[in-house]
Amino acid sequence: MILEVAPLYIRPGQAMQFESAFQEAQAIICSMQGYVSHELQRCIERENEYLLLVRWQTLEDHEIGFRQSPRYQAWKTLLHHFYEPFPQVSHYELIVAEPEFR
């Protein structure tokens, strides 16, 4: 399993619309092959900043299965116009977790 991490910078004044659009968009990632779980977190210290964490079975499930799917176009249409600048997405592999990762 891998962790996708996307720090999201939302255009000022559009945070509520972004959260609402995300509620709709999340059904898209949930439906993808290799999707495990996700969470959208809002930064306490800095306005208009969020962190999207998505767990996938493999890196390819995200980078190929999702990003090259027709449904990625719907995801883009719903969400990408909120981002400024466009996010740098990274991937991570688990070294250690407590309690042991479920």
Place this chain on the structure above:
Amino acid sequence: MILEVAPLYIRPGQAMQFESAFQEAQAIICSMQGYVSHELQRCIERENEYLLLVRWQTLEDHEIGFRQSPRYQAWKTLLHHFYEPFPQVSHYELIVAEPEFR
């Protein structure tokens, strides 16, 4: 519950020693009041980069309970010398998660 996010940049050549020291240091956070869970993740795209995610019951559990505790000194001694530059730690509150957050 809040999420602490610490992007960690480890001095080149010290990643293995850092991982080993973290295995020891993690017992410190696990023992703190308000600690919920944590995971150490290693970046796939960029060498020497990690992400530490720690969930706490409240922001104060991290910022006051942990950082002002005597045990924080032991944590610092074990880990801080690996970081260059020193991490900018942020906190997040959950907006939405699937499956529903446990």
